[in-house]
């Protein structure tokens with residue numbers, strides 16, 4: 001058993017769920033939520049904070065600041081608490097209550113933006129607030145996960161080699177796209193080492209990352225209201241867009257079989273199942289990355305009133321309970 005003295009030293013890198021007996025689907029799900037920050041964003045957060053320390057960008061009175069939809073904020077809050085830095089997280093109204101409470105418990109100050117920018121949505125509004133803070137006070141150090149290469153380097157160094165080692169015969173890798181740090185780190189690694197592996201990006205309908213029209217999105221994590229600066233589409237072989245309701249339905253199907261995953265895992269698995277059904281690669285070895293587990297989403301993805309609100313007032317159908325989702329979605 002590992003013994004740690006810093007919370008970012010522990011991470012389970014080798015847990016996969018085989019969806020064959022679970023959903024009758026030829027897909028392995030790599031679980032990235034087994035660390036003390038509860039999500040894949042611990043990797044990017046640790047790599048980014050290590051780099052600002054290494055590069056001498058922090059002085060005794062520095063204040064870390066970052067925009068986050070939740071998980072990166074929780075991870076930076078945890079690392080900042082462990083290393084003694086003050087931290088301000090700028091989030092928006094879609095951030096889970098659980099994530100906000102976690103950040104505050106670690107001693108971070110959380111600023112919630114309530115009005116989206118008319119063009120760039122909540123992300124633009126959050127970034128504008130971060131830039132205001134930095135312009136007004138030189139003590140702020142913006143970690144900038146959106147453009148910081150250490151974000152994708154974290155996955156180039158850990159996530160992708162771990163998948164490659166566990167699945168020497170990997171054919172397809174499905175990766176959700178938020179900042180695209182996970183996607184670009186994995187895509188670069190496989191392009192350099194095993195270019196025959198197909199890299200499929202999974203994004204939410206309403207995200208503009210791959211050129212689609214902007215639209216309302218409720219599930220935090222995946223998708224973006226502005227084009228991710230670090231995205232290089234030439235490294236990506238295919239893109240699947242998933243409607244949020246399909247992501248929710250997939251989460252409920254998995255929960256009905258005892259696996260409680262987060263909303264972006266529902267998106268990635270839903271997109272992967274559709275892609276595999278459409279392309280039908282023969283005996284392909286396919287892996288999807290699961291960014292986090294579902295407990296932080298009990299008040300959203302797993303809450304019938306939230307799901308009903310997401311479907312909109314025109315929907316006559318009641319949001320099914322988990323078990324009903326499992327039955328009704330058997331024909332998906």
Ligand SMILES: Cc1ncc(COP(=O)(O)O)c(C=O)c1O
Pocket residue numbers: 039041069070071072176177178179180181182183220221222262264265291292
């Ligand atoms: C739950 C969840 N899924 C997916 C992502 C996207 O990962 P990336 O920013 O590496 O594209 C995030 C990012 O915040 C996240 O919190």
